[in-house]
Amino acid sequence: MTKTIKKILVLTxxxxxxxxxxxxxxxxxxxxxxxxxxVEAQSAEIRLRNVNIIKDELSQGILIGTLxxxxxxxxxxxxxxxxxxxxxxxxxxxxLLKNKPVIFVGDSANADAFAQIGKVAGERIAITxxxxxxxxxxxxxxxxxxDGIYENLVRANSAVAAPVMDEVKP
Numbered sequence: 001m002t003k004t005i006k007k008i009l010v011l012t013x014x015x016x017x018x019x020x021x022x023x024x025x026x027x028x029x030x031x032x033x034x035x036x037x038x039v040e041a042q043s044a045e046i047r048l049r050n051v052n053i054i055k056d057e058l059s060q061g062i063l064i065g066t067l068x069x070x071x072x073x074x075x076x077x078x079x080x081x082x083x084x085x086x087x088x089x090x091x092x093x094x095x096l097l098k099n100k101p102v103i104f105v106g107d108s109a110n111a112d113a114f115a116q117i118g119k120v121a122g123e124r125i126a127i128t129x130x131x132x133x134x135x136x137x138x139x140x141x142x143x144x145x146x147d148g149i150y151e152n153l154v155r156a157n158s159a160v161a162a163p164v165m166d167e168v169k170p
Contacts, residue, residue, distance in 0.1 A: 037144055038065060043129070043137040045071035046096060051139050053082060053117065053125055054105070054153060056146045061117035061125065062153060063087065064105045069096035077102060079130035082115040089113050090157035093132070109156035121145035 038050030051065035061082050069075055077094040080087040090112035094102045102111045119125050121143055128138040144150055 037142050039139045039141050041137050041139045043131060044075075044134040045069060045073075046075060046131065046134050046137075048129065048137065048139065051127060052141045053119075053127070053143045054146050054150045055117060055119070055121060055143050059116055059118070060114045061119070061143065062105065062146075062155070063113040063127065064150075064153075066104070067094075067096060067102045067129070069098055069100070072098055073133070074098070075134050076132040077111075077129060078132050079128075080113045081126075081128040081130075082113070083117050083119065083125045083127075085115040085117070087113040087115040096131070103156075105153050105155055107154055109154060112156040117143070119143045 038052040039048075041048040041051070047068045047070060049066045049068070051063070053061040054064055055061055063080065063082065067077065075096040077096060080089065094111050096102060103109050104111050104113060117125060123143050124140045125143050126138055127141050128136055130136045146153070
């Protein structure tokens with residue numbers, strides 16, 4: 001009887017200690033941050049948020065995302081590669097001033113970038129951001145079809161936006 005109680009006590013103790021999360025605050029599953037289609041990254045004090053690619057009917061990969069500089073020291077985006085192809089940018093560089101975000105697509109968009117891509121919706125594509133002073137950063141972003149919430153994209157520079165068909169009037 002005493003041996004049985006000891007065995008149960010030892011087994012209970014082992015079960016509770018071996019099945020507990022040994023990693024604690026550094027567990028890999030706790031570190032997952034992606035809660036949207038877009039990915040997040042960081043280079044020095046520059047934060048990249050909600051970065052993804054929208055593929056339109058012309059096979060253009062349109063960059064969506066926001067970059068924010070948290071540092072007092074100014075920086076600039078000097079280049080963007082989408083899938084190994086240098087993106088067409090709406091400006092030669094985008095200045096990154098403290099708390100003045102550079103926004104690709106949306107009502108507050110102040111930048112535009114796109115490249116021809118061969119990936120289909122659901123696949124991932126590498127996007128590399130090059131900065132004037134910060135270390136370049138590469139993210140593995142999701143390619144999303146231009147439908148649903150992405151159907152009517154508001155882009156910063158209509159000169160590089162995909163052409164819109166004129167409405168036919170009877």
